[in-house]
Amino acid sequence: MSTRPARSGVTARVLDVLGAFTASAPALALSDIARRSGLPLTTAHRLVGELTAGRALERGEDGRYRIGLRLWEIAHLAPASSxxxxxxxxxxxxxxxxxxxxxxxxxxxxxxxxxxxxxxxxxxxxxxxxxxxxxxxxxxxxxxxxxxxxxxxxxxxxxxxxxxxxxxxxxxxxxxxxxxxxxxxxxxxxxxxxxxxxxxxxxxxxxxxxxxxxxxxxxxxxxxxxxxxxxxxxxxxxxxxxxxxxxxxxxxxxxxxxxxxxxx
CATH class of the missing domain: 3.30.450.40 (GAF domain)
Known part of the structure; x- marks a missing residue:
């Protein structure tokens, strides 16, 4: 398990939402995102909605969310990936x-x-x-x-x-x-x-x-x-x-x- 410095604020909560996704759990329901990120369901719902609108997340026909193409494109700008x-x-x-x-x-x-x-x-x-x-x-x-x-x-x-x-x-x-x-x-x-x-x-x-x-x-x-x-x-x-x-x-x-x- 990773041990990272404690964070607070909107940016930290967004990162917690994105961090809920892993290679073994690439598709998550909203309730799963809230549970895995440690956020209240209402907060997770709002952030997931905003991330989906910005194409950082995508919602499939099964109702589950996945990392979106825009986030993948941004990630490939990182020095290790470029x-x-x-x-x-x-x-x-x-x-x-x-x-x-x-x-x-x-x-x-x-x-x-x-x-x-x-x-x-x-x-x-x-x-x-x-x-x-x-x-x-x-x-x-x-x-x-x-x-x-x-x-x-x-x-x-x-x-x-x-x-x-x-x-x-x-x-x-x-x-x-x-x-x-x-x-x-x-x-x-x-x-x-x-x-x-x-x-x-x-x-x-x-x-x-x-x-x-x-x-x-x-x-x-x-x-x-x-x-x-x-x-x-x-x-x-x-x-x-x-x-x-x-x-x-x-x-x-x-x-x-x-x-x-x-x-x-």
């Missing part, structure tokens, strides 16, 4: 063509480093199913992209994340703080991460960090493959090459050349 995505797309497409598996690009939520936000996902019909999609969130401690990003976060941010209860998705999810710290240390040493069946028992992911022009890690990319019969280290060179390519395109002068054995 400049970064546009720069990364040729490399993501090349990696997808080579692997024929799910390829993802994600950034760390700067306000809540316990979560990553997926900026892009490329997939094929016969690729292993995954829960992430463009715009969705997952814990940074249980995903390969998240671990690759958190490994380069500040120590204070890491400890803030590890101070919370860590959600278990599968029997393989690492939920002990010391276990996560070990994964982060290995990610820093090797330059890549393997997250083995931590989110879904049928898949594993291989990720590498992407650096911006002045050096810091600004994103991470991953390939998600079936867990059965897969040696994840066979995908490491392609993933790291794509990450270095994006880093160079973003202006990083010496996009990483580290080595190592990785995490699992």
């Amino acid at each position: 400049g970064l995505r546009e720069t990364a797309m040729p490399f993501l497409e090349d990696l997808h063509e080579v692997t024929r598996h799910n390829v993802q690009l994600a950034v760390l939520d700067q306000d809540d480093p316990a979560e990553v936000v997926y900026v892009e996902r490329l997939s094929t019909r016969d690729a292993v199913s995954i829960v992430s999609r463009s715009g969705s969130r997952l814990p940074s401690t249980a995903t390969a992209v998240g671990l690759a990003l958190l490994a380069h976060a500040t120590p204070d941010d890491v400890e803030r994340v590890l101070a919370r209860p860590l959600r278990r998705f599968t029997p393989y999810t690492v939920c002990e703080p010391d276990g996560v710290r070990a994964l982060l240390a290995r990610a820093r040493a090797s330059g890549f991460v393997v997250s083995d069946r931590q989110i879904e028992a049928v898949s594993l992911s291989v990720a590498a960090p992407v650096r911006g022009g002045d050096g810091p890690v600004v994103a991470a990319l991953s390939v998600v493959v079936p867990a059965d019969g897969t040696n994840p280290h066979t995908w490491v060179p392609a993933v790291r090459a794509a990450a270095r390519g994006i880093s160079r395109a973003l202006g990083h002068p010496a996009a990483g050349s580290g080595s190592g054995t990785g995490t699992s």
Whole structure:
């Protein structure tokens, strides 16, 4: 669960309404929006009406509301969704063509480093199913992209994340703080991460960090493959090459050349 600063005012209530929608609940009745946002039904009704009139929300024939096209268009103006995505797309497409598996690009939520936000996902019909999609969130401690990003976060941010209860998705999810710290240390040493069946028992992911022009890690990319019969280290060179390519395109002068054995 995210922990965010307390807010007040109309803007905060609007954000609470929009925040009621998630990847697992993309369509909500008015009563659901009120309950999930913690707002009185009358307040939710007024705000939902205004958001629908402004095309930030859309009301379907079933009476439920969904995020509207206007909000989607505005969201794509965010730097993580525009400049970064546009720069990364040729490399993501090349990696997808080579692997024929799910390829993802994600950034760390700067306000809540316990979560990553997926900026892009490329997939094929016969690729292993995954829960992430463009715009969705997952814990940074249980995903390969998240671990690759958190490994380069500040120590204070890491400890803030590890101070919370860590959600278990599968029997393989690492939920002990010391276990996560070990994964982060290995990610820093090797330059890549393997997250083995931590989110879904049928898949594993291989990720590498992407650096911006002045050096810091600004994103991470991953390939998600079936867990059965897969040696994840066979995908490491392609993933790291794509990450270095994006880093160079973003202006990083010496996009990483580290080595190592990785995490699992």
